[in-house]
Amino acid sequence: MEILLVKDVPGIGKAGQTKNVADGYARNYLLPRHLAIVATRNAVKQAEALKLASAKRDAETLQQAQTLANALNSVQLTFTVKAGANDRLFGAITAADIAARLEHDHQIHIDKRKIELDHPIKDLGQRGVPIKLHPDVTAHVQVMIERENAPA
Secondary structure, eight states: OEEEESSOBTTTBOTTOEEEOOHHHIIIIITTTTSEEEOOHHHHHHHHHHHHHHHHHHHHHHHHHHHHHHHHTTOEEEEEEOBOTTSEEEEEEOHHHHHHHHHHHHOOOOOGGGBOOSSOEEESEEEEEEEEEETTEEEEEEEEEEEOOOOO
């Protein structure tokens, strides 16, 4: 039976593909679970239209991510924090702190989960922090951690 996959099915194919499968497998498994539909001409035309719309949307998303990456690559964030004698921070700078500072200082909203910080920053100094905006686009923000001057 000729079917059009609605969702990715391991061992069969990805969503939007047209496949030939056994009649029983289609009737008893794929169709009742809404993993596929019967591949009529109209269904195939709709799937092609959805693929084109999806490709256009993906291209727009990629373009927006590249534009945002260009803006972020020139950003430098400065954190002034208390630190001990050996340049270790009292506390840490996390991805959430970086996202909040981007929002506050530059009006750029970035989800903290997109900031690829392996572990919180606990030392003074400057470092580049990667931000994964899109599977194909990664921006780098410079983060400078400075010591807070103690009151005299």
